[in-house]
Amino acid sequence: MKKSVQDFKVLRKTELNDETFVIDVKASTPLPDIKPGQFVNVLVENANNTFLRRPLSIHFVDYEENIIKLYIKKIGEGTNKLSELNLGDKLNIVFPLGNQYSIPKNSKTLLIGGGCGVAPLLYLAKHLRDAGNQVTTILGVRSAYDAVELDPYKEYGRVFVTTEDGSVGEKGYPTQHSVLNEKFDYTFTCGPEPMMKAVAAYSKSKAIPCEVSLENTMACGIGACLCCVTDTKRGNICTCTEGPVFNINELKW
Amino acid sequence: MVNLEVKLKDLILKNPVMTASGTFGYGEEFEDFIDISQLGGIVVKGTTRHHREGNPYPRMAETPSGMLNAVGLQNKGVEYFCNTIYPRIKHYNTNILVNVSGSVIEDYVETAAMINELDKIPAIELNISCPNVKEGGMAFGTNCASAASVVREVRKVYKKHLMVKLSPNVTDISEIAKAAEAEGADSVSLINTLLGMAIDAETRKPLLSTVTGGLSGPCVKPVALRMVWQVFNAVKIPIVGLGGIMNAKDAIEFILAGASAIQIGTANFIDPQVSVKVVEGIKEYMIRHQVENLTDLIGAIKEQ
Numbered sequence: 001m002k003k004s005v006q007d008f009k010v011l012r013k014t015e016l017n018d019e020t021f022v023i024d025v026k027a028s029t030p031l032p033d034i035k036p037g038q039f040v041n042v043l044v045e046n047a048n049n050t051f052l053r054r055p056l057s058i059h060f061v062d063y064e065e066n067i068i069k070l071y072i073k074k075i076g077e078g079t080n081k082l083s084e085l086n087l088g089d090k091l092n093i094v095f096p097l098g099n100q101y102s103i104p105k106n107s108k109t110l111l112i113g114g115g116c117g118v119a120p121l122l123y124l125a126k127h128l129r130d131a132g133n134q135v136t137t138i139l140g141v142r143s144a145y146d147a148v149e150l151d152p153y154k155e156y157g158r159v160f161v162t163t164e165d166g167s168v169g170e171k172g173y174p175t176q177h178s179v180l181n182e183k184f185d186y187t188f189t190c191g192p193e194p195m196m197k198a199v200a201a202y203s204k205s206k207a208i209p210c211e212v213s214l215e216n217t218m219a220c221g222i223g224a225c226l227c228c229v230t231d232t233k234r235g236n237i238c239t240c241t242e243g244p245v246f247n248i249n250e251l252k253w
Numbered sequence: 254m255v256n257l258e259v260k261l262k263d264l265i266l267k268n269p270v271m272t273a274s275g276t277f278g279y280g281e282e283f284e285d286f287i288d289i290s291q292l293g294g295i296v297v298k299g300t301t302r303h304h305r306e307g308n309p310y311p312r313m314a315e316t317p318s319g320m321l322n323a324v325g326l327q328n329k330g331v332e333y334f335c336n337t338i339y340p341r342i343k344h345y346n347t348n349i350l351v352n353v354s355g356s357v358i359e360d361y362v363e364t365a366a367m368i369n370e371l372d373k374i375p376a377i378e379l380n381i382s383c384p385n386v387k388e389g390g391m392a393f394g395t396n397c398a399s400a401a402s403v404v405r406e407v408r409k410v411y412k413k414h415l416m417v418k419l420s421p422n423v424t425d426i427s428e429i430a431k432a433a434e435a436e437g438a439d440s441v442s443l444i445n446t447l448l449g450m451a452i453d454a455e456t457r458k459p460l461l462s463t464v465t466g467g468l469s470g471p472c473v474k475p476v477a478l479r480m481v482w483q484v485f486n487a488v489k490i491p492i493v494g495l496g497g498i499m500n501a502k503d504a505i506e507f508i509l510a511g512a513s514a515i516q517i518g519t520a521n522f523i524d525p526q527v528s529v530k531v532v533e534g535i536k537e538y539m540i541r542h543q544v545e546n547l548t549d550l551i552g553a554i555k556e557q
Contacts, residue, residue: 003285005525049317051470052522217313219320220522224278226324227313236306236327
């Protein structure tokens with residue numbers, strides 16, 4: 001799939017809470033085929049300490065509107081600057097980058113997202129449903145305040161929530177949710193590493209395939225700089241090109 | 254019409270813009286973004302005698318106007334390059350240089366000798382300046398005697414254009430440049446990264462697995478420019494300037510300071526099309542300043 005660098009235009013901005021927002025960016029030419037799990041590398045302008053692009057998961061793609069949705073949590077200067085973008089502003093993006101989640105057919109799939117790690121799971125849920133899979137999504141957050149944007153996932157299957165304080169859904173971590181007592185054929189996850197490791201352990205105990213999306217400090221995003229390596233059974237490989245999605249069997253987890 | 258062609262001794266570049274080793278992969282990573290044949294040359298990833306896994310993660314830290322890296326010359330070794338990568342990239346209609354590194358002199362010599370056999374590789378860039386390997390690398394380039402000895406030994410087996418990449422982590426870079434010239438280097442490229450460090454105050458941990466790493470990006474440009482000018486005043490062989498070049502204006506500054514050609518490094522990460530934009534920008538500058546031949550700009554700074 002050919003990668004490109006393009007100016008997108010901010011079409012919509014939706015604030016989910018004080019820290020989290022979704023921006024819809026519109027491409028000037030028809031979007032290429034974008035796979036679930038892929039990411040973009042965005043240029044943050046006018047930020048003194050943000051020199052490199054920011055890699056962001058692709059949250060959703062709407063080919064009719066020709067937009068990519070980006071789900072962003074403000075965690076530093078770069079993401080803060082992105083939150084200040086106005087409608088109509090341009091955003092320079094290198095895309096589509098990375099590999100993708102596998103899409104099985106006619107299976108029971110379990111998606112587990114933690115915090116802003118939920119970002120790539122919505123687009124994945126759509127692809128899984130479209131391939132005839134049953135989709136169950138668990139979103140793990142700290143409290144009700146962070147339990148934002150649940151409805152879109154409901155389009156593609158069941159959605160459950162866990163909160164650390166029990167303010168909504170089941171209390172605890174997503175890997176402690178009671179729905180895990182059901183039988184699943186595949187697990188897909190994205191979020192904090194301890195959570196993904198717990199999902200990996202669960203999947204191993206049930207002997208089902210598990211794919212995780214890893215985060216890493218990236219410079220180029222296209223496999224040129226070798227900065228963002230993951231230590232795998234095949235040695236150090238680039239998270240940006242050979243990932244970000246890995247089957248846990250490839251990792252030394 | 255403006256003439257962008259430059260000669261580094263026998264090595265002819267269609268224009269002075271090259272890409273820096275370690276920032277451009279093997280060129281293939283950028284094929285979706287640019288036409289590589291529009292560049293004067295590309296310097297592919299640092300290559301060593303044997304496979305190297307490089308340093309552990311984390312290998313990169315962003316800094317104000319730049320970044321630190323501690324990749325540590327991860328590569329699959331020179332045999333893999335010759336047998337697998339070279340056949341894939343040899344059709345590029347540009348100069349392909351291989352950056353050659355090592356831990357001991359024998360490694361440099363054996364690697365250079367193997368690259369010497371590749372028809373479509375007209376030059377090597379001898380890396381005596383990598384700050385991210387425990388042995389060798391920069392250690393060769395920070396002392397005149399050891400720099401001289403590695404250049405001398407490689408010169409015996411390498412028959413084509415020998416470019417030597419210099420480290421800025423020295424007291425007087427012109428002395429190292431002179432040592433390389435005396436041993437038969439055809440050109441020098443400078444600067445490699447500056448040794449730096451970053452710490453997370455909250456966790457009190459260094460941000461790189463190796464604690465220290467190589468600093469690059471626009472933050473190093475004034476240092477690089479000064480060193481190019483110093484070396485220009487010390488040696489007769491051509492100089493390839495690099496260090497924080499982000500656009501054509503930066504490139505012109507290096508050429509005015511004495512560089513015959515330039516390399517784009519870290520900027521490739523920010524804009525994968527920057528290298529060809531710099532070629533266009535240099536052309537525009539030459540038209541605007543009515544400069545017919547790029548060579549007229551080399552070292553052409555005026556007095557204050």
